[in-house]
Amino acid sequence: xxxxxxxxxxxxxxxxxxxxxxxxxxxxxxxxxxxxxxxxxxxxxxxxxxxxxxxxxxxxxxxxxxxxxxxxxxxxxxxxxxxxxxxxxxxxxxxxxxxxxxxxxxxxxxxxxxxxxxxxxxxxxxxxxxxxxxxxxxxxxxxxxxxxxxxxxxxxxxxxxxxxxxxxxxxxxxxxxxxxxxxxxxxxxxxxxxxxxxxxxxxxxxxxxxxxxxxxxxxxxxxxxxxxxxxxxxxxxxxxxxxxxxxxxxxxxxxxxxxxxxxxxxxxxxxxxxxxxxxxxxxxxxxxxxxxxxxxxxxxxxxxxxxxxxxxxxxxxxxxxxxxxxxxxxxxx
Ligand SMILES: NC(=O)c1ccc[n+]([C@@H]2O[C@H](COP(=O)([O-])OP(=O)(O)OC[C@H]3O[C@@H](n4cnc5c(N)ncnc54)[C@H](OP(=O)(O)O)[C@@H]3O)[C@@H](O)[C@H]2O)c1
Numbered sequence: 001x002x003x004x005x006x007x008x009x010x011x012x013x014x015x016x017x018x019x020x021x022x023x024x025x026x027x028x029x030x031x032x033x034x035x036x037x038x039x040x041x042x043x044x045x046x047x048x049x050x051x052x053x054x055x056x057x058x059x060x061x062x063x064x065x066x067x068x069x070x071x072x073x074x075x076x077x078x079x080x081x082x083x084x085x086x087x088x089x090x091x092x093x094x095x096x097x098x099x100x101x102x103x104x105x106x107x108x109x110x111x112x113x114x115x116x117x118x119x120x121x122x123x124x125x126x127x128x129x130x131x132x133x134x135x136x137x138x139x140x141x142x143x144x145x146x147x148x149x150x151x152x153x154x155x156x157x158x159x160x161x162x163x164x165x166x167x168x169x170x171x172x173x174x175x176x177x178x179x180x181x182x183x184x185x186x187x188x189x190x191x192x193x194x195x196x197x198x199x200x201x202x203x204x205x206x207x208x209x210x211x212x213x214x215x216x217x218x219x220x221x222x223x224x225x226x227x228x229x230x231x232x233x234x235x236x237x238x239x240x241x242x243x244x245x246x247x248x249x250x251x252x253x254x255x256x257x258x259x260x261x262x263x264x265x266x267x268x269x270x271x272x273x274x275x276x277x278x279x280x281x282x283x284x285x286x287x288x289x290x291x292x293x294x295x296x297x298x299x300x301x302x303x304x305x306x307x308x309x310x311x312x313x314x315x316x317x318x319x320x321x322x323x324x325x326x327x328x329x330x331x332x333x
Contacts, residue, residue, distance in 0.1 A: 003062040003100035004312040009049030023104040027077040035119035035333040037098040038066040039319045064098030068122035088113040090126035092282045111287035114294035124327035129290045131280040132161035144169030146208040154180040159302040167298040230273045239277045302326025
C-alpha cells in the first residue's frame with residue numbers, strides 16, 4: 001500500500017510517499033480503508049524526533065494519528081464492527097500510521113463515524129475531541145456554571161474544547177488573534193481575548209480551570225487567572241512525574257520530568273491549586289460519546305484546508321506554521 005513514511009528523524013524535508021506492506025490484522029483488530037486523515041502538531045513533532053523518548057518508534061514509520069474510513073475486514077475476536085461500516089479513530093499511539101491507504105486499529109479504539117459528517121470532517125475529530133474530553137470531562141470534571149479558559153480557541157483542540165465546555169454548561173473564555181475573533185465567538189465562547197491587543201492575565205480572574213496548549217509564558221501567566229484551588233491543565237507540557245510513572249518511563253526520565261515541571265507544580269500549589277499534564281490516549285468508548293455529541297449538533301468540526309494525499313508534506317508544513325484555523329485534512333479517496 002502507499003503510505004507517507006519517515007526513514008529518519010528530521011525537519012521539513014523528511015518524509016515521502018512509499019510502498020509499504022499492508023498492515024497485519026490481529027484478532028482484536030479492524031482493517032480499515034482510509035478515506036481521510038487529519039494532521040496534528042503531534043505528527044510534525046514525531047517527525048522531528050521530539051517525542052522519541054516517550055514514543056520510541058521503529059523506523060521506517062508511517063506517520064498519522066487520526067483517520068476516517070471504511071471497514072474492510074475484522075479479526076477473529078471483533079464483535080462490534082463489520083465490513084462496510086464507516087468508522088473513525090485515533091489509533092493507539094504504538095500503532096499509528098494513518099497517512100496510508102489502510103490501517104489496522106484495535107476494536108477498543110474505534111467508533112462508528114458520526115452519520116451527519118462526511119469522511120473529511122470525521123477524520124478531523126478524534127484526536128482533538130478526545131484531548132478536549134480527557135482534559136475537560138475526565139481530568140477537570142468540569143461542571144455547569146464553572147469558568148474555564150481555553151487557550152488558542154482557533155486551533156484544532158481549541159475549536160472543539162470551546163464547544164464541549166459550552167455543552168457542559170461552563171462559562172468559556174478563550175484567546176486568539178484579531179482575524180479569528182468573529183468565528184471563534186460564533187463557536188460559543190463567552191469572552192474572546194485578542195492576544196495581539198490584550199494580555200489575558202490582566203483581564204480574566206476567578207477561573208476554575210485553564211486548558212493550556214501554548215508555551216511557558218502563557219502557562220505561568222495562566223495561574224493568575226485561576227481562583228484559589230483552581231486547576232491548570234496543560235497539553236503542551238511540561239510533563240509531570242505522575243505522567244512519567246503512569247507511562248512506565250525509565251527512572252532517569254522520571255527525574256528529568258520531575259525537574260522540568262517542578263516550578264509550575266510548586267506555583268500551582270501556592271494558590272492551593274493543582275497542575276496536571278494530560279497526554280491524550282486512544283479510547284473508542286469516549287469516541288462514541290463524542291459521536292453522539294456531533295450527531296446532536298453540540299459539536300461541529302471546523303476544517304480549514306483539505307490536501308490530496310500526495311501533498312501530505314504541504315499539509316504538514318501548513319500545520320507546522322501554527323496558523324491553522326481548526327483542522328487540516330489529507331484525503332486518500
Ligand atoms: N498532550 C496532548 O495529548 C495533546 C493533544 C493535542 C494537542 N496537543 C498540543 O497542543 C498544542 C495545540 O494543538 P492544536 O492541534 O490545537 O494546534 P493547532 O491547531 O496547530 O493550533 C494553531 C492555532 O493556535 C493559535 N495560536 C498560536 N499562538 C497562539 C497564542 N499565543 N495565543 C492564542 N492562540 C494561539 C493559532 O491562532 P492565531 O493564528 O490566531 O495565532 C492557530 O489557530 C500543540 O502543541 C499540540 O502538540 C497536545
